[in-house]
Amino acid sequence: MKKIKHETHGGNIYRASETFNVKIEDIIDFSANINPLGIPGELKHILISGIDDLVNYPDPEYCKLRDNISKYLKVPFENIITGNGATEIIFELFNVLKPNNVLLAGPTFLEYEKAACMAGVKVEYIELEEKDCFELDIDKFASYISRGLECLLLCNPNNPTSTLTGKDELEFIIKHASKNNVMVIIDEAFIELTVGSNNNSMVEYLEKYSNLFIIRAFTKIFAIPGLRLGYGLGNSQVIRKMWERKLMWSVNSIASCAGDFLPLSGEYLDMTSRWLAQEKKWLYEELCKIDNLKVFEPQTNFILIKILDDLDTNILGDKMGSRGILLRNASNFRFLNSKFFRVAVKDRNSNLILVNNLKEELFNI
Amino acid sequence: MKKIKHETHGGNIYRASETFNVKIEDIIDFSANINPLGIPGELKHILISGIDDLVNYPDPEYCKLRDNISKYLKVPFENIITGNGATEIIFELFNVLKPNNVLLAGPTFLEYEKAACMAGVKVEYIELEEKDCFELDIDKFASYISRGLECLLLCNPNNPTSTLTGKDELEFIIKHASKNNVMVIIDEAFIELTVGSNNNSMVEYLEKYSNLFIIRAFTKIFAIPGLRLGYGLGNSQVIRKMWERKLMWSVNSIASCAGDFLPLSGEYLDMTSRWLAQEKKWLYEELCKIDNLKVFEPQTNFILIKILDDLDTNILGDKMGSRGILLRNASNFRFLNSKFFRVAVKDRNSNLILVNNLKEELFNI
Numbered sequence: 167m168k169k170i171k172h173e174t175h176g177g178n179i180y181r182a183s184e185t186f187n188v189k190i191e192d193i194i195d196f197s198a199n200i201n202p203l204g205i206p207g208e209l210k211h212i213l214i215s216g217i218d219d220l221v222n223y224p225d226p227e228y229c230k231l232r233d234n235i236s237k238y239l240k241v242p243f244e245n246i247i248t249g250n251g252a253t254e255i256i257f258e259l260f261n262v263l264k265p266n267n268v269l270l271a272g273p274t275f276l277e278y279e280k281a282a283c284m285a286g287v288k289v290e291y292i293e294l295e296e297k298d299c300f301e302l303d304i305d306k307f308a309s310y311i312s313r314g315l316e317c318l319l320l321c322n323p324n325n326p327t328s329t330l331t332g333k334d335e336l337e338f339i340i341k342h343a344s345k346n347n348v349m350v351i352i353d354e355a356f357i358e359l360t361v362g363s364n365n366n367s368m369v370e371y372l373e374k375y376s377n378l379f380i381i382r383a384f385t386k387i388f389a390i391p392g393l394r395l396g397y398g399l400g401n402s403q404v405i406r407k408m409w410e411r412k413l414m415w416s417v418n419s420i421a422s423c424a425g426d427f428l429p430l431s432g433e434y435l436d437m438t439s440r441w442l443a444q445e446k447k448w449l450y451e452e453l454c455k456i457d458n459l460k461v462f463e464p465q466t467n468f469i470l471i472k473i474l475d476d477l478d479t480n481i482l483g484d485k486m487g488s489r490g491i492l493l494r495n496a497s498n499f500r501f502l503n504s505k506f507f508r509v510a511v512k513d514r515n516s517n518l519i520l521v522n523n524l525k526e527e528l529f530n531i
Numbered sequence: 532m533k534k535i536k537h538e539t540h541g542g543n544i545y546r547a548s549e550t551f552n553v554k555i556e557d558i559i560d561f562s563a564n565i566n567p568l569g570i571p572g573e574l575k576h577i578l579i580s581g582i583d584d585l586v587n588y589p590d591p592e593y594c595k596l597r598d599n600i601s602k603y604l605k606v607p608f609e610n611i612i613t614g615n616g617a618t619e620i621i622f623e624l625f626n627v628l629k630p631n632n633v634l635l636a637g638p639t640f641l642e643y644e645k646a647a648c649m650a651g652v653k654v655e656y657i658e659l660e661e662k663d664c665f666e667l668d669i670d671k672f673a674s675y676i677s678r679g680l681e682c683l684l685l686c687n688p689n690n691p692t693s694t695l696t697g698k699d700e701l702e703f704i705i706k707h708a709s710k711n712n713v714m715v716i717i718d719e720a721f722i723e724l725t726v727g728s729n730n731n732s733m734v735e736y737l738e739k740y741s742n743l744f745i746i747r748a749f750t751k752i753f754a755i756p757g758l759r760l761g762y763g764l765g766n767s768q769v770i771r772k773m774w775e776r777k778l779m780w781s782v783n784s785i786a787s788c789a790g791d792f793l794p795l796s797g798e799y800l801d802m803t804s805r806w807l808a809q810e811k812k813w814l815y816e817e818l819c820k821i822d823n824l825k826v827f828e829p830q831t832n833f834i835l836i837k838i839l840d841d842l843d844t845n846i847l848g849d850k851m852g853s854r855g856i857l858l859r860n861a862s863n864f865r866f867l868n869s870k871f872f873r874v875a876v877k878d879r880n881s882n883l884i885l886v887n888n889l890k891e892e893l894f895n896i
Contacts, residue, residue: 420757
C-alpha cells in the first residue's frame with residue numbers, strides 16, 4: 167500500500183498504529199488536543215438522529231446551524247460562515263481577502279502558512295521568544311502594523327505554545343490595526359478550553375471592529391475532530407464573499423446537526439472548565455518535577471515541553487510510541503527544533519501514565 | 532434572517548419549504564436525483580457505529596476507504612483520491628491540472644464551469660443539440676481535440692439530459708485525445724444508476740490511458756447526498772499532486788466509513804437495477820402521454836422535459852411547488868431555456884403523483 171507524505175499534524179493514530187505496531191485501541195494519543203471528557207451523550211444522540219437526513223442534501227446556507235451559533239455567541243446570523251473544520255475557513259478567508267501579506271507570530275499552527283502560500287499571500291513572521299516563555303510582545307507586534315502590513319493572524323490561545331493573550335492587549339492591536347486598515351484574524355479554536363472559556367473570546371468586539379475576523383471550531387471542545395466543523399465570524403461583506411466562493415455543501419448534514427447541541431452545552435462546558443483547571447495544573451506540576459524537561463506553563467489543554475539533555479524528540483517520540491503513547495513532535499514548527507514536543511492534557515489516569523512513562527524513558531537513557 | 536443567493540441546484544428542500552410554505556416532510560423532491568430505495572440498512576448501521584470514532588481525526592490518507600474503493604472497482608490504491616463530494620474532486624482537479632482551457636459538452640452540470648473559472652481555466656462549449664435528443668456527436672467532438680485543446684470533460688450519463696455515451700465511442704475520444712496530449716475527464720456520478728451499472732464505466736480503461744480521469748460519487752447511488760463523499764480515479768502523478776494540495780480531512784470520519792458498505796453492496800445494486808429498468812420506462816411512457824410535453828428518453832434516473840405550449844417552467848415549478856412537488860427548473864443550464872425542467876425517477880407511488888399533478892396543472896391552464 168503506497169503512502170503519501172503529509173504535513174505532520176497530531177492525531178494520526180492510523181499511521182502511528184502501523185509505525186509502532188500497536189493496536190489503535192491501545193494507543194493513548196497525547197498528540198491531538200481533544201477534550202478528554204469525550205463526545206457529550208446528548209450530542210451523540212443528535213448525530214445519530216441526523217443519519218436519516220443524509221438522504222437530503224445539506225442546506226447550502228446552513229441556516230439552522232448558523233442560528234444556533236448566532237444564539238450561542240450572540241453574533242448576528244449574517245456575520246457567520248460555517249466550514250469543513252476551521253481549516254476550510256482559514257483557506258477560504260485568504261482566498262477572499264487576498265492580502266499582499268500576512269503577519270504571523272510563530273511558532274504557531276502550520277496551516278496558516280500553507281493557506282497563505284496557496285492563496286499567494288506573502289508570510290512574515292514575528293518570533294515568539296523562548297526567553298519570554300513564548301508570550302506575545304504586544305508593543306513589538308504593534309510596531310509592525312504600520313509597515314505596509316495588510317493582515318495579521320493570531321492564534322489565541324496559541325498552538326503549540328499554550329499561551330493566551332489578554333483581551334485588552336488584543337483590543338489594543340485591533341484598534342491600532344483598524345486605523346491602518348489592517349485586517350486582524352484571531353483563531354480561537356481552543357478558546358473554550360481555557361479557564362474562563364468564552365469569556366476570553368474577542369467575539370464581543372466584532373460589532374465594534376469591522377477589521378476583526380474570528381475563527382472557531384467545534385472540534386476540540388466537543389471532542390469531535392472526525393466531524394469537521396468550524397466557523398468564521400466577521401463583517402458581513404467578507405462573510406458574503408466567502409459564501410459565494412466556497413465549495414457547496416462542504417459541511418455534511420450530520421456535522422451540521424451538531425449546532426443543535428449548543429443550547430444544551432452549558433453543563434458540559436462547566437464540567438470541562440472544572441476538569442481543565444484541575445488537570446492542567448496537576449500535569450504541569452508533575453512534568454516540572456522531571457529534571458531534564460523544561461515545561462512551559464499552559465493556558466489551554468496542551469503543554470509545550472523542551473528536552474534539556476542530549477535526547478532528541480524524534481527518539482523520545484519513537485520510544486514513547488512503542489509504548490502506545492503518542493507525543494506531538496514539535497520540531498516542524500517554525501522557530502522550534504528537535505528538542506520540543508507537545509502533549510495534550512487528558513484525564514488523570516492517562517496523564518499519570520504519561521508522566522510515569524516519560525520518567526522511565528528519560529531516566530533509562 | 533438574511534438569505535444568500537446560491538447557484539441553483541436541485542435538492543434545496545429547506546428553501547422550498549419556506550418559499551412554498553410546505554412542511555419539509557410533505558415535500559416530494561423530484562429536483563434531486565437520488566436513489567429512491569433510500570439509504571441501505573446495512574450502510575445506516577455502519578454510519579451509526581462510526582459515530583464513536585468522531586473523537587479521532589479522520590485518517591488523512593483515508594487508507595481503509597481507498598482500499599474499499601480499490602476492491603470495488605479493481606483500481607489500484609495509488610490511483611484513488613477521495614473528496615468532499617464529487618464537487619471537491621472537480622475543483623481540486625482543475626487546480627492541479629491548471630489547463631489553459633477545457634471543452635465541455637453542454638447543457639451539463641453547472642459546477643464544471645464554476646470550478647474551471649475559479650481555477651482560471653478558459654471554458655469552451657460544444658452544444659448538444661435538441662434535434663439530436665442531446666446525444667453527443669462524437670465526430671464533431673473529436674474534431675475539437677487537435678485545435679490547441681488541453682482538457683475535455685464529459686458527464687456520462689449526462690446531467691441534465693440523461694444521455695449515455697457508449698464505451699467504444701468514449702474510447703475513440705480518449706485515444707484521439709491521448710495522441711494530442713489532451714486530458715479526458717469523465718464524471719460518472721450517475722453510472723451505477725444506468726441499466727448496466729458499472730459495466731458502463733470507463734474504469735477498466737484507466738490502466739491503458741494515463742490521460743483519463745474519472746470522477747465518481749457515493750451520493751446518488753446510495754442515497755446519501757448529505758454525507759458528502761466522492762472520489763477521483765486517475766494516473767498516480769495527478770492523484771499524488773491532488774493529495775498534496777487538498778484540504779486536510781475534508782471527508783469526515785463518518786463519511787469515510789461508508790466505504791465499508793461497498794463489499795456488501797451487491798444486492799442493493801441489483802435491486803436498484805431492477806427498479807430503474809422498470810420505473811424509468813414507466814415514468815417516461817406516462818410522461819410521453821401528456822400532450823404538451825416533449826420528453827427526452829432517459830438513460831439514467833432523471834428525465835429532461837420540454838414544455839411545448841406557452842407555459843414557462845418557472846410558473847409550472849411554482850404551481851407544482853405549492854403542491855409540495857419539487858421540479859428542477861432547467862433554465863439555468865447553458866443552451867436550455869425557460870421551457871425545460873428535469874425530474875428524478877422515484878418510486879411508483881411518487882411517480883404517479885407527479886404524473887397526475889402535472890396533468891392537472893397543464894390542463895388547468
